[in-house]
Amino acid sequence: MQYDYTHDTAGPSGKVTQGSPRWLRLVRSGDVLTGSASADGSHWTEVGHAKLPGLARTVQAGLFATSPQAKQDTAAGTGFSPAVATGAFGRPALTGGWSRSAWSGTQVGGDAGTSGSYSNSTGGGFTRTDDGGYTVTGAGDIAPVVGGPVMGVGFSVENFLVGTFAGLIVVIAVGTVFITGEYRRGLLRTTMAATPLRGRVLGAKALVAGGVAFAIGLAAAAITVPVGERSARGRGFLVLPVTSAAEVRVVVGTGLLCAAAAVLALGAGALLRRSGTAVALVIASIVLPFLLATSGVLPPGVSEWLLRTTPAAGFAIQQTLPRYAQVLSVYEPSTGYYPLGPWAGLAVLCGYAALAFGLAVVRLRGRDV
Template sequence: MTTPTTTPAPYRSALHPARAGFGRLLRAEWTKFWTVRAWLLVLAVAAVVTVVICQLGASGSTTGGGPPIVIGPGGEVVNDAFRFTHRPLTGDGTITVRVTGLKSTDGESLEPWAKAGIIVKSSLKPGSAYAAVVATPGHGVRMQWNFTHDTAGPSSDPAEAPQWLRLKRLGGKLTGYASVDGQNWTRLGEVGVAGLGRTVQVGLLLGTPDHQVVQRSFGSTSERSGRSSVTGTFDHLTLQGASTDTGWTSTDIGAPDPNAQNAPPNTTQVSATGTYTLTGKGDIAPEENSPDTVQMGFQGVFVGLLFMVALGTLFVTTEYKRGLIRTTFTATPSRLKVLAAKTTVIAAITFATGLPATAIGYTLAQRALRSNGFKPPEFPDLSLLENPSLRAVVGSAVLLSLVAVLALALGVVLRNSAGAIAAVVVLVILPQILSFAFPLPAAQWLLRVTPAAAFAIQQGKTYYPQVQHTCLPESGCYPLSPYNGLAVLAAYVLAALLLAAWTVRRRDA
């Protein structure tokens, strides 16, 4: 007679499997990391190297001896040099004009942001508050005020068709209008301009940015800049309002250009029929050629990145190499949970290390830059807790963390330390290096479509759309905005994690 046997019921934990299981996994992966002394050493070296290189890089940069700077109403460095035919206006009033032509005096094509229009300016002092309505050859009619603000109007080219412009002052409010026939007007906008006194200067403005040509070939960059000069014609100039002068006076706003001896002189001519012909140069816009002192404070991040890549890779490939991953998967059959736990741990550790390292390195770098001449008012003295400093510091720590996760994901896919490290270097670091040597279109393409776009998070300068500038990678300028650049890296990390999840479920341990 066979005695029946009773199969014992399998053990089931009383704890919630999702919560307790993942929590135990996190503790296990955390313990794995902190018990490997070599990894702790690499982490410490990464932090120290980041801080030291940030300070050393900033210590080697100096400035000084440049032309006088002009500070705008918002405290920013600006260009404020143009031909101004003006009269004082006391109280409210309206100025109207028709721009009938705009051409370059040297026979070259017009700069897209050349300007011919009308302006209300608080005084003749460079950097003073203003509002203007201008016609440009490349960007149509614009309403601009206080250097950094710009609103688009009709897309009309004054070199091809006349354009009527109007600017109305009512108290502290200025309203801009544009028209093609002088009868039907399009309202461009109403803005409040602080700093306008009861009496202001109103009139015609004419200017054009410098003509810049940048040529890039493999390994070399050449940049030529020449002061442009333009001629604009105006008619039907009227001013409604109280003015102490009966005639118009012409003035060159800003200091004379020492490099423009051979350029045509600035002139204003008035015909018997009331046509005003102005010839002038200069620009009224933000200045964007100064160095980016925020970005200059993060040179150590580029080197510290290499250590984070090594950590992210070794955190997973070491287990594959020694066969310990089988033990991990036996203890936790849900492989996706294991991947999630490893990702969480490496992301948290690298971010927690990178944040104080970048903060300390940036602070020391800014101190070194200020001692080398990068001082206010030309270069702002930004607190660590205000943007763009705060955004750049936290963003750099996020960058380090994301790259470590990218290395971990590729380590899962390739299961080889050298291969994963090489792949991350090719994706993140190599495009940054090549962008310094490639022709500009290729360099900017690389910094748009590769994870190296994430370095844009370190940009501190604002690049305004109403200023034509050449975005050079070696100057710390990136084609994408800071957050969009970081998003490119995040997209690569997400794709790599999805590939790692697919791989870890399909392959044997």
């Protein structure tokens, strides 16, 4: 029984065949709908129920067939098209207040693979059988639109922040030079002479570099997200809705992503003391894995491994695409899905930044500048 996409409950186990049919029952009582199943039509087991406050006096009920499985079809444009399913139903029995008006067939769905050219090719519909039953044919799934090939011409919030990786390159370069520049010019000796506590010096630099990077990332995301959403909707594109809390998390998280990258770059610069080497190393650990994992050039398993174990995991803080267990899609990094949760991914990046900063403090205290 499917209700609001996230309250799905499977019916009794066992394969349904002509020799072993399944009886289904839907009962309305006020604003509560209850679904039950039976193996013999006499003994019923409740599958689930849904409470719909304010449900109208007159509602529609019927029989439907869907097929969430997708098949490879390079001629379909996206490379995927819905498989076709056929459901055979016996004669429906109507009791109580259900109207006995004529049954009609309707193609359900908008743009998730159940309409347009797909619906023409799948030929969804129904036929009346001799015993008063119905054979219903359909394709696609009654479910929310998700990311991946089935999303169509839509956008998610993180699509508007795709340029973050380019901004991180600048943040990494500045964060590295923030310490290596003093090494190159010999000014760090003057700094240490004025403030002998070397850990405090590096900590102050981390606060400044991280604070500035956070402010810039926060401001850029706060401007880009609403402008991108308004522009996409103005051009007629779908923008997957998110809660206000999720949008705030993405905006603030982008600032934190920039801040953590700046601190990581600062630590790498203090360890290696060479700008070019440090910048290349940090870019190779954050930006390069992200581009490889999300471009689709690597196998999904390798891409997920990169986004779990490298600092590129921090990009997960920008993800808003929901993952529904009951909705078939391509849940891979190339389609916008990260293997770690938003805060878990950011924690991985922060862990690398803390490690680099800690090692830099140890080296700065143990060696001459």
